Amino acid sequence: MSLTHSPETHSKLIARIPTVTGRDLPEWFRAIENGPAFLRCEERSHWLADEHGISHGYASALVREHERTRRARHY
Template sequence: MSLNHSSETHTKLIARIPHVTGRDIPEWFTTIENGPSFLRCDERTTWLAAEHGLSHGYAAAIVREHERVRRERHY
C-alpha cells in the first residue's frame, strides 16, 4: 500500500492527529525514533499502526511527515 497521499489529504491528516490520537506530532516522532530500526517507510507504518492502534492512513501520514522533517534537518 502506498504511503503517498495528496498534499491536501496529508495536511488534513496531520492537523487531525493530535485530536484523534491524543498525542502531538513531536511525540509520534519520538515514538518512531525510539521504535524498531526499520529501513522502509511501509515497515514503520505497519509497525506504528499495529503497535499503537492507529489506522493505516494516520500511521502513514505520521511516517511521511517524520521523513519530511528529517530530510529538512539534513539540508
C-alpha cells in the same frame, strides 16, 4: 496500496492527528525514532499502526511527515 496521499489529504491527516490520537507530532516522532529500525517506510507505518492502535492512514502520514521533517533538519 499507496502509502502516500495527496498533499491536501496529507495536510488534513497531520492536522487531525493530535485530536484523533491525543498525542502531538513531536511525541509521535519520538515513538518512530525509538521504535524498531526498519529500512522501509511501509514497515515503519505498519509497525506504528499495529503497536499504537492507530489507522494505517494516520500511521503512513506520520511516517511521511517524520521523514520530511528529518530531511529538512539535515539541510
